[in-house]
Amino acid sequence: MTRALSCVGKSVPRGDAVEKVTGSARYAHDLALPGMLHAALVTSPHASARIARVDVADAAALPGVRAILAGANLDVRLGLYMRDKRILARDVVRYQGEPVVAVAADTLDIAREACRRVRVEYEPTRAVFDPRDAMKSGAPLVHPDLESYAHLEGVFFPKSNTNVAHHQKIRKGDVDAAIASAEVTLEARFDNPPVQHVPMETHAAIAQALPDGRVEIWTSSQSPYTVRHLMSVVFGLPHASIRVHVPYVGGGFGGKAGLNLEPLVYVLSKAAGGRPVKFVATREQEFNTLPSRQGLHSTIEIGATRAGKIVALKATYVWDAGAYADYGVNVGRAAAYSGAGPYAVPNCSIDSFVVYTNKVYGTAYRGFGHLEVLWGIERAIDQMARKLGLDPAEFRRRNLLTVGDTTITGETFTAGHGKPVECLDAVAKAIEWGTPSTPPASSTKRRGKGIAMLHKAPAMPTSTSCSAIIKLDEDGAADILVSGVDYGQGTYTVLRQIAAEELRLPIDAVHINSDCDTAFTPYDWQTVASRFSYMGGHAVIEAAADCLRQLRFAAAQVFGVAPEKIVCENASAYPDGEPERAIPYRSLALGYVYPNGNAIGGPVIGHGRFIARGLTHLAPDTGQGRPAQFWTYGAHGVEVEVDTETGEIEILRIASAVDAGKVLNAGLARGQVIGGVVQGIGSALWEGFRFDKEGRLKNPSFVDYKIPTAKDLPREMVPILLENPQPDGPYGARGVAEHPMISVPSAIGNALYDALGIEFASLPLSPEHVIARLAEKGTKP
Amino acid sequence: MLGRFEYARPQSVDEACRLLAEGGRAAAVLAGGTDLLVDLRNGFRSPSLLVDVKRLGELQALKTRSDETVVGAAVPLNVVVENRELRKAYAGLSDAALSIATYQLRNRATVAGNLCNASPAADMAPILLVLDAELTVQNAKGTRAVPVATLFTGAKRTCLVPGDVVIDVRMPPLDGELRTAFRKQQRIRGHDLAVVNAAAAYAPSRATLRVAVGSCAPTPVLLEPFDTKGTSPQALADEVLRAAAAATAPIDDVRASAAYRRAVLPVLLRRLLADVVSGRGGGI
Amino acid sequence: MHDIELRVNGHAERASVPAGMTLLEFLRDRLALTGAKEGCGIGECGACTVLLDRTPVTACLVLxxxxDGLDVRTIEGxxxxxxxxxxxxxxxxxxxxxxGFCTPGMIMSARALLLRSPHPSDEEIVEAIAGNLCRCTGYEAILAAIRAASGTGGEP
Structure with a gap:
């Protein structure tokens, strides 16, 4: 098809922007139902303790209290990949901040007052906070019953009687022999702290247990159908009896994937006689009770030839899963199959351990383990380049995946994967790589440049699927129904553009549901992994084709020609070559009516679907297989200025290239890049959980957990979107939403070396961290 | 809801004092509320009566006359920041006020409130210490002046007693010569509490330099005045650094380690001295 | 309970409220003006920013x-x-x-800025919205929007 695109690729503004700028967009946070109760939680002050006694008598006596639940009342376990978590702690608590007792009351104030009256006696037990300690024999077991937990068999491999929730192995070639014979080797260790997603809307959910056994849920979630499915699994309810609504969602970044507060509000509603119950996490609970991004400890060995070819890469990744590992196991899996970076590595061995500790638990967070793994890999690649006396960009060029290479899981790299080297070259050019920085204004400041590569594929089940429905309205406009969630990334606008393009409608005549409702919007797995514009895009294309088929069929009868002779253009249908005879869609959308009153056709409703193709489970012992529907590659180039007296880092400029395949909406794609880069800067420079010796989170609020503000931006940000098409992507597109965040810390760390000559191994690169390392360097002889 | 308590908005300072006297320890003064309401929400304090003094004329006063400089206790920080007379005379005061929190919070937060909250990191404290400011404090028994230098008795503790209302903060008359400056080290450029803060006031004709440091001891610390006559800038800086090190005892907390505080305090002080000695801190 | 009278988006409102009720709760729960959001409850995120007598405040830290007696403006106005x-x-x-969760507060901060400074400098824009946290956009487009609205008048 050579027709110029009329809508795809244009910077169409978000369809929901007007609702959002007027304050009329409704979030779960804003919803209220008649008779609705409000819930509050008693959370554990201990990281590890036995619950000796729970006394709720005083709380129950408070007027307005309608339900009080403790773990002893609830005998279910939750989980998508690993069913290791309870709604409320039962018998033991495993992290400080874990919910222990929940109250539903007429008002939030009463619920909170009741919580203050609950008395829980704890007997503190031995805790373990460092996952490396947790792997040692004799470490206290966070889950002594791990053996008995249901999990996704054949994909995850928990080790009984240990704290290892999953061990992912990747084996390619003979890594030990290759390292032993390598001309140059390097070993380095890196650390990432746990961090928080910080969606501006904290988690919020409402549930109503209906008298006939049905349940209705309104939730701030990325995953309407996954919530429905897991509710069904956990509570043994038929899927059709669970209806999940997702209104506007105030950010998610992975933290609202899977199942979160929905079971809690459901059991409270049941206990309260079926009144709807709402729970909104406080910001402190968002930090301390709801999941975060896992910490990581990496050990990376690289072997290379003197000529600068990587011959081997061996890595051990130890993930700090926290107290529960439902999502963490999959982060550990995905980051392992991406765990050598976007390089051709002939011999590779990766062991990725997802390890329980007594801390707040981890989940998906934008980049799904890749920011963490690539912090180490991309810093190690730089170190190796220096060891070889090579320019770090040149070393990367010699090793980046190119057509014909195989990845570490045995996938063949093709032209359809995009061009990593073009990303590298684009950012190198943008920051004038190879040209020293202009000197800083102050003699106590230092400048430096760094680059880093990134890659990521969607981490999802091999059978992940998606569907879309398009209904034509009386006026000939189209309504798209999907259950992917647009929580800010802009995917709904992109789907409208695709539908407009396919149906030959103006963009204003294409509408999309602003909220999801599993009773009416069709199946989608969940909105994670930068996969929805790709999969939803395909489903919309197919649904549009279905609509066109119906339109053509009706028009063909009207014109007395074969359906394939009907052209659909400009919201109308006509026989090929006779546009003057066009019938507008509005005359066909519900069926065509002849002058005599006879009618044909009927309401046009198209259905489209997509399922992941060709994916396989990874072989348990080698990790070989095809885990990825598509890969997206990118790079960052950054120039920093460091104040050597205070340790402050200013980003002078950052150029970020992503090979998008096809840019479906330039404005929205740019928004994803800029937003991702700034979030990546947060991870690089400031963000990270701080725990005290007892495992209590010391910074569970915006007072001491700092995210970037408008004052903290780089002086210049340069988004670069490349378009080397993905052959099986809609219009050649691949996902780009998570990627801009990945490797931002790595590029900054590399620039810091250039500026200071210091190898930074842990995040965040806070002023304090920089000063500590400068002091260390200064005192060395 | 921030708790169950009564609220009163007295029409006069006398009435406020009477209400506070009756309320005793269970009563609290509400001015900007940006610290108090957070404490109520977090359950750190649970007074049974809030006495809102924000609208009292005396507490809204802002005078920058040749004979007195007065900032009423309920004057929002943004009013201080945006006052041109104050900026001209006491740049360090304006900068300290500007460094606090966010634009929205500075529309509520007050100079007096920042002092009375008695955080070791209070950004208004060092500058008001070097300016020799004092608070006018009234209670049912009468009115007294409390020098800022005697206000702080410990972390989050002051010499004020239940029943006291701060009426205003008084500074010396605008002094065309005095050079003041404020510096703050924080974790991020956006709103943050001070890891270390410091202020200086330098009077060239009197050859006097005053320096105060915050967030490095249980209370903000005012150093003994320095005589700058015949001292080279380098020697003066060394003397200030020595005195500051001796008078402070930084601790590790969630915002910074003691080691980092010790490392940046001299940096901040050197920059501060450059500000006032080179005149960048305002003055003439 | 306290009887209060105020103007909200130009409408006179009269209500009886407990002392402990925040302005944010009053707007959201009593007047159903849910545009202002609670993002933290301690004045750190700016999602609840409204104008009180034309100056922006975090409504979570105002009772x-x-x-009482003042003029309140929210995103709905x-x-x-x-x-x-x-x-x-x-x-x-x-x-x-x-x-969109930070958007109402962000716009109110920008509105207040344009009221006091119709042609703000970049520095003023940044200072005005630095108290409004946004996790999605990276702020760049927000700064561009406010720049574009510069000079469009104090009143909407």
């Missing part, structure tokens, strides 16, 4: 009773007669909105 203000239009056109 409803403190607003920004579009006059169903027409977006130039500022709102600029947010739409610049792509300054993603999840």
């Amino acid at each position: 409803a009773v403190e607003a 920004e579009a006059a007669d169903g027409e977006l203000s130039a500022l709102q239009r600029a947010f739409v056109d610049a792509g300054a909105v993603q999840c």
